[in-house]
Amino acid sequence: xxxxxxFSQIDELLVKEAFVKPEDIEKAYKIRAGNIxxxxxxxxxxxxxxxxxxxxxxxxxxxxxxxxxxxxxxILDKRLMTRQQLTEFLGENHRKFxxxxxxxxxxxxxxxxxxxxxxxxxxxxxxxxxAIKHNLITxxxxxxxxxxxxxxxxxxxxxxxxxxxxxAELNHVFRKFNKQLKLGKILIQQELITEKQIxxxxxxxxxxxxxxxxxxxxxxxxxxxxxxxxxxxxxxTPFQELNGFxxxxxxxxxxxxxxxxxxxxxxxxxxxxxxGNYLTLAVSNPVNILNKYxxxxxxxxxxxxxxxxxxxxxxxxxxxxxxxxxxxxxxxxENSRESVSPGKKSVITNPENQTWLLNNLFKRYEIxxxxxxxxHSNIDANLFNKFIEDSFNSICSKYNCNGVxxxxxxxxxxxxxxxxxxxxxxx
Numbered sequence: 001x002x003x004x005x006x007f008s009q010i011d012e013l014l015v016k017e018a019f020v021k022p023e024d025i026e027k028a029y030k031i032r033a034g035n036i037x038x039x040x041x042x043x044x045x046x047x048x049x050x051x052x053x054x055x056x057x058x059x060x061x062x063x064x065x066x067x068x069x070x071x072x073x074x075i076l077d078k079r080l081m082t083r084q085q086l087t088e089f090l091g092e093n094h095r096k097f098x099x100x101x102x103x104x105x106x107x108x109x110x111x112x113x114x115x116x117x118x119x120x121x122x123x124x125x126x127x128x129x130x131a132i133k134h135n136l137i138t139x140x141x142x143x144x145x146x147x148x149x150x151x152x153x154x155x156x157x158x159x160x161x162x163x164x165x166x167x168a169e170l171n172h173v174f175r176k177f178n179k180q181l182k183l184g185k186i187l188i189q190q191e192l193i194t195e196k197q198i199x200x201x202x203x204x205x206x207x208x209x210x211x212x213x214x215x216x217x218x219x220x221x222x223x224x225x226x227x228x229x230x231x232x233x234x235x236x237t238p239f240q241e242l243n244g245f246x247x248x249x250x251x252x253x254x255x256x257x258x259x260x261x262x263x264x265x266x267x268x269x270x271x272x273x274x275x276g277n278y279l280t281l282a283v284s285n286p287v288n289i290l291n292k293y294x295x296x297x298x299x300x301x302x303x304x305x306x307x308x309x310x311x312x313x314x315x316x317x318x319x320x321x322x323x324x325x326x327x328x329x330x331x332x333x334e335n336s337r338e339s340v341s342p343g344k345k346s347v348i349t350n351p352e353n354q355t356w357l358l359n360n361l362f363k364r365y366e367i368x369x370x371x372x373x374x375x376h377s378n379i380d381a382n383l384f385n386k387f388i389e390d391s392f393n394s395i396c397s398k399y400n401c402n403g404v405x406x407x408x409x410x411x412x413x414x415x416x417x418x419x420x421x422x423x424x425x426x427x
Contacts, residue, residue, distance in 0.1 A: 005029040010173055010189050011155060019169040020159060028158040039151040044122030046148060052141045053131060058122070061130050067121055071100065074117050080109045150223060154190035157229050171236040183212055186230045187222065197221055228308055235286040239308040242282075245272075247320055258302070259295060261322045267291035270317055272307070279304045284314040287367065293360035294346075342368055342408040342415070347422065349403045351389045358385045361406060368408055368415045387417070395421050 005026055007015075014020045038046070044061075047053035061067060075081050081089070081103075089108060104114045121127060128142045159165045171181070178185040184198040193216070201215045213227045222230075228239035247255070255271040258279065264270055268288045273280045279302045281292055289306045296304055309317070318326040346361055348354055362384045392404045403422035408415050 008155065008189070008191060009177060013173045013176055014159070014165060014169070017169070017173060019165050019173070024159065024162075024164045025155060028155045028162065028164075031158055032153060032155065035148070035151045035153070038148050042119045042123035043125075043145055043149060044127050045119070046145050047128075047131065047137060047141070050145070052137050052145075057131075057134075057136050061127060061134070061136075062118070062121060064130055066126060066130065070121055070124070070126070071117060074120060075103075075109070078113065078117075080113055152192070152223060152226065154192055154226070154229075156190055156233070157226075160229075167232055167236050167238060170233045174233055181234045183230055183234060186233055187216070187226070190226075190230065192222055192226055192230075224310060228310070231286050231308060235289055235308075237286060237289055237306050237308055242309055242313055242317070245317070247272075247317075252321060255321065258299060261324070263295070264318060264322065265326065267294060268314075269295070269306075270314065270321065272317070277302055281306045282309045282314065282317065283307075284309055284311045290360050290363050293357055297347075297354065297357055342410050345405045345407045347403055347405055348388065348392050351385075351392055355385075358388055361388060365408060365415060365417070368410065391417075391419050395419060 007022075007025060011025050015022055015025065041049070044053065044058050048055060048058060062071075072086065075086060076083060085108065089103065089106075100109070100114050100117055103109045104111050128137070128145070131137045132139055132142060153161075156165070156170055160167065160170065174186055174189060175181055177189055184193070184202070187193040188195060188198065197216075198212075201212055201219070201221070204210075204215055205212055213222075213231070216222045217224055217227055225239075231237075232239045251274060254274060258274070259269065259271040259281075268283060268285060269291045270282045271279060272282050279299075281295070281304055283289055283291075283306055286308060292304045292306055296302070315326055318324075342364075344364075346357055348357060351358060359381070362381050365384065388406065391406075395404050396402055399421040401421040404419055405422055406417065406419050409418055410416075
């Protein structure tokens, strides 16, 4: 336990499991504290501090008519002056704009009120947009500053950024407190959200067709990056922004041959990069990670790994690879049983050599079997796989075939496993 910082349960378990040292966590706390302090500084002041904008240019922007309107509104809203007093001041001083400094000197408002109004104006997006419009800063400059402003990283995320721990280690530690690795619990353990906020979001989710993560982002309780980092822990799959990513033209054809447009549409998975026998795939909905097993079943020579990307990035890269835009509606599927098609058939021809396909079937069954209003049942993977193998052997023996198709049907009382011999595999 640190004398300066109060470690969370996750922090303490990371140390106990020897994944990180106490001083590593203290370093992460120090980084977070420093960045949180920076986030409190106004947007304009940060631009000046980073020498992206001069003080003179900042003052010129404060004199802009748009900013002047906001200053006038702030003075009136705070009841520092009446409309008549403000009109008289402008008339007496023959001014077309409000000099807050002059207002202070002439005793209209207090110096503290003056400072607060200026900082408020410096901290608006309008101020940043005007700076871009007048070619004083670039859009990239503003984006970088806004990243600092919205800083709210957890200690786990900072440790991961510093390469002091891995997603696999975090997945292991979070599972100690949250065996089912539910998204809400992960966010709570990261101290990014409260139990009450989760409860309110779940109530809203029950009345509308939306995911918990999207609700929390829309309500600005968490950021998109925080959502995807939590999903990374939950699914032990890294999230990458892929800023500036481009496909190698020579590799596009090869990637499309491995995973064509029809596959991308059906399984919502994109091939990104091929290096030797290693293929990197991308999904925006983590449930679709399981679809890599479908691709592996027809590309057995390839080793595949997945990364998470945002819906927007998925759409962009899809268009770059296939030359068309994907239907955005396809990407809006729930991170739940609705995301998994029960009728999608998996072909088993050799259970011993198709363990990945059996695991895929099990995961789909597990997701379909867990839904609102039903208590979670502990489904044993080994028993499930044994059932599939026994069914495969029984059907092959009865129908003299060596291929069986498996799928699911949702009934009122649960999920049923269906199977049928494949005529193409009849001996």
